[in-house]
Amino acid sequence: MSRIGKLPVNLPKNVTVTIGEDNVVSVKGPLGELSQAVDKDLSIEVAGNTLVLSRPSESKNHKSMHGLYRALLANMVTGVSEGYSKKLELVGVGYRAEAKGQQLEMSLGYSHEIIIELPEEVQVETKTERRSNPVITLKSIDKQLIGHVAAKIRSLRPPEPYKGKGIKFVGEKLRRKAGKSASV
Numbered sequence: 004m005s006r007i008g009k010l011p012v013n014l015p016k017n018v019t020v021t022i023g024e025d026n027v028v029s030v031k032g033p034l035g036e037l038s039q040a041v042d043k044d045l046s047i048e049v050a051g052n053t054l055v056l057s058r059p060s061e062s063k064n065h066k067s068m069h070g071l072y073r074a075l076l077a078n079m080v081t082g083v084s085e086g087y088s089k090k091l092e093l094v095g096v097g098y099r100a101e102a103k104g105q106q107l108e109m110s111l112g113y114s115h116e117i118i119i120e121l122p123e124e125v126q127v128e129t130k131t132e133r134r135s136n137p138v139i140t141l142k143s144i145d146k147q148l149i150g151h152v153a154a155k156i157r158s159l160r161p162p163e164p165y166k167g168k169g170i171k172f173v174g175e176k177l178r179r180k181a182g183k184s185a186s187v
Contacts, residue, residue: 008069012054012077015084020049028076032083035124035144039075042068054080082144089153090173091139094162100129100137107139111160111170125152138173 014020018032026041041047041056045068048055056073058065081087093100093111100109107119107127121127125148128140139156143149153172162169164180171177 006070008056008058008066008073010073011050012073012080014049014052014054014080016052018080018084020054020080022047022049028079030076030079030083032080032144034083034086037079037083037145039072039079041072041076045069045072078146082146086142086144087146087149088140088142089149091141091153091156091170092173093137093139093170095160095168098137098160098168099131100139102127102129102139107156109156109159112168117159119156121152122148124148 015032018030021029021031023029026043026045026047027038028041028047029036029038044059044065046057046059048057054076056069056076058069093109095112098109098111100107102108105121105123105127107121107129109117109119111117124143124145126142128142129137130140131137141149141153143152157170157172160169162171162175162177164178165182167177167179
């Protein structure tokens with residue numbers, strides 16, 4: 004039984020949902036518009052200010068699709084109404100980041116600068132203050148895209164377990180290792 008799929012998606016006042024041909028759902032809000040193709044077996048209804056998905060049978064495939072598409076549609080509604088943001092912190096001596104339009108230029112201890120071209124849907128801000136680590140802030144309405152971009156940036160220099168140097172999410176807890184201990 005899909006508990007997630009049975010929950011209705013509450014629609015804020017400024018969000019509209021349209022269901023097109025081939026079960027393509029478009030969600031439009033103050034921050035933008037997103038669309039998602041939903042499996043043809045599932046039925047979608049907009050009742051008042053809620054969005055309800057229902058499945059035709061209790062088969063394993065229908066149950067998994069039910070929960071998946073309900074979660075995707077809920078993420079779309081949240082994205083166009085509130086938006087998503089991720090913050091990454093650069094920990095290390097000499098690590099820095101600078102945003103130039105849709106390009107993110109980073110110095111991560113390699114022999115060269117790393118330049119990443121970001122998608123148009125993602126806005127980037129960098130903040131560097133004295134005596135603190137540089138912070139990269141990503142903002143977007145698409146939760147899946149912002150997660151992918153943040154993971155790609157983090158993969159350039161993942162945090163290492165001894166000193167904690169690298170790119171980490173703000174608030175992320177790292178498992179640290181003790182390292183070598185001096186023999187007496």
